[in-house]
Amino acid sequence: MRNLAATVAVIYIMLAMVPIAANAQEAPLITNIVVKGNEQIATDVIAAAISSKVGEAYSSEQIEQDRNAIIDLGWFYDVRTMAEPEAGGTKVTFMVTENQVISDVCFKGRALRGGKPIFSDEQLSEAIGFEPGHVRNNNDIDDQIQSIQRLYYDKGYIYATVPDVVTEERPAADGAKFVLCFTIAEGLIEGIEIRGHRKTRPHVIRRELETKPGQVYNAHRVQRDVQRLFNLDFFEDVEARTSVGSETGMLILEIAVRERRTGVASIGLGWSSVQKLVGFADVADANFHGTGRRVSLRVSIGGREGGEIGYYDPWFTANHTGLNVGLYNKRTLRQAFLSDGSSFLYDEKRVGGSITVSRPLSGFTTGLLTLRTDSVQSVDIEEEDVPPEDLERLGQKATVRSIGFALVNDTRDFIRAPTRGGYNRVSVEVAGLLGGSDFNKLGGDVRRYFKVGDKQVLALRLIGGWIDGDAPFLEQFLLGGANNLRGYEEDQFPGNKMLLLNGEFRFPLGNKLTGVAFVDVGSAWGGAYAEGAGLGDASLNLHIGYGAGVRVDTPIGPIRLDLGIGEDGAQTHFSIGHMF
Structure with missing residues (x-):
């Protein structure tokens, strides 16, 4: 019995020692690390990625991490490992296969x-x-x-x-x-879809797009297309969107528009210091029957009497040649200023017309050719006689037949209310080739727009001109008034030379209402009428006007009301349309 108990005790002790012996068995040591298969990549570069070291205990988990670290170097498309027993431990081999x-x-x-x-x-x-x-x-x-x-x-x-x-x-x-x-x-445009148009015909929109199906989508070009459509003034909003095409890498460009009212029938009143109350009736459509053509008819009474008819087709031919035709018969009350400070009123009677052909020369530059014929005359005011000696100062009836050339570079973002970009125009007009008055007129117009803050805009304009030859008085440059030199009478400074700088700071006041602070500096001077008839300054004498005003956005254009302060006090100016 004692022997049986002793035997059981020995067996129990031996079984209890088995796991102790297993735990006591240590992992083999790494005796060597070898890299094989590399031809272009240096062994030292590969070895630097291996964390395992000779003399450390072998760990299959650590070796796998080392293998992944070598793969992460990027030069290999296959890495294998091999552990071989050798005297004193284990030899680890990394077999690498390099990329091409x-x-x-x-x-x-x-x-x-x-x-x-x-x-x-x-x-x-x-x-x-x-x-x-x-x-x-x-x-x-x-x-x-x-x-x-x-x-x-x-x-x-x-x-x-x-x-x-x-x-x-x-x-x-x-x-x-x-x-x-x-x-x-690259993102090829599979097709272009037009959305939201009701009046405007689709081809009128498509022809304005530089972006075409089959082209690679270019955000800069699409943005110019959106601006070009917006500047037609047919739309309240224009948006470009994209969707996935029928194949990978293809997309659909969608042009979504929201049309504005382009047809206008209106009756209105205007005011100027010379012409006093002016009435007009307008019938116009800037997008006639959705064709993109503009037609207009204006009849004026009061200080401006007469009528004007206009027609403009920006795509008169398929290659984007534009045609602009204007006919007019009007009588305008004007004021002439003498060098001694006095003035007198007279009527300008003008009958004629013009034809302008335009053609884009590049993305932002347009060339224009204009033929003009005018019969212009200074006549008595209907209510009272103008002294003959004053009319003689202005000259008698003159005929002007001219041909004009102009280059325009326009990078404004939105013509209706620019916030950035510029406008440059150079022009030359040659009169007398087909009879009539013989003179040449040169002109330049430079404008720049700078966005200040979120919604404020600094707008600058510099214009200049020069006339050589026998130009009628009413073909001279006439500065002063709502459209150029504010704070002065209309046409207060005549001359055959002209220089003008305008600066405006524009800021929003509310929905469709804009405030303006402005400074105008310039004058017109010189010529036979200044030297011989005493009309205007004989030499350059810059005049400064400054003030403030408001702009009200209406379907017929912005209504401008300015209070300008000049050398002789304040003047109120009321007009319609953009000054610049």
Whole structure:
């Protein structure tokens, strides 16, 4: 019995010692770490990514982490590990298979424009920093994709992506070579849809778009298209949207418009210091029957009597040649100022017309050719006789037949109420080639608009002119009044030379109401009438006017009311339409 108990005790003790012996068995030590298979990438570079060290206990988990760390270097498409027992421990081997050595790059999927891609192979290669003869690094691929997309994005191609990058093996004289090929989905426009139009015909909208189906979407170009449509003044709002096309990398461009009323029949009143109360009746449509053509008829009474008819077709021909025709027969009460400070009233009678042909020369520049014929005469005021000696100062009836040339560069964002950009115009008018008065007139107009804060705008204008030859008095430059030099009488400063600087600070006051603070500096001077008849300044004498005003937005244009302060006191100016 005692022997049985002793035997059981021995067996129990032996069983209890088994796990202790197992725990006491330690993992083998790493006696050597070897890297094999690398040809281009230095062993030291690979070894630096390995955390396991010789002399440490072998850990399969740590070896797997080391394998992943080597993969993360980016130069290898396969990494394997092997643990082999050897004297004193375990030898660990990392077997690496390098990516291909890249000899060249290629770029696929690009659209051609005029037989050329948007960016050349050289431009794209420079963007990704490609150098031949290096092992492909998968980590660099992500950076290179970002570089390509950033190159496109910075130029407005915001939908360009790189969906695929592969290495292609191609035959070469000295054996196969490997080419890294990027597939670029640039964002082709599959179609353009017009939404929201009711009156305006679709082709009137489409013809204004530089963006066409089959082109790569460019945000800068689309924004210019939106501004161009908005500047037609047919629409309250214009919006460009995109949706996914029928295939990967294709998209649909949607132009959504909200039309404004373009047909106007109105009766109104105006006021000036000379003409006093002026009445008018207007019938006009800036988008006649939705064709984009403008027709107008105006009849005036009071200080301005007569009628005007206008017709404008911006697409008179399919190549965007515009035609503008105007006919008029009007009589306008004016005031002439003598150099001694006195003045007298007279009537200007003008009958004639003009034809202007315009053609875009580039994205922002337009050329214009104008033929004009005018019969202009200074006559008695109907209610009272003007002294003959005063009428003689102004000259008698004159005929003007002229041809004019002009270049206009217009980068304003919105013509109706610009907040940034500029406007430049140079013009020359030659009269007398077909008889009548013989003179030449040169002119220049430079405007700049700067956004200040969220909604305030600083607007500047500099205009100048010069007349050479025998121009009638009423063909001279006439400064003073609501449209140029505020704070002075209408047409107070006549001359065959003119210089004027206008500055306005515009700020919103509420819905459809804008406030303005302004300064005007300038004058007109010189010419035969100043020197011989005493009409105006014989030499340059700059005059300054300043003040404030309000603008009310109406369907017929902004109504302007300004209080200007000049050298002789204050003047109130009331007018319709933009000053600049």
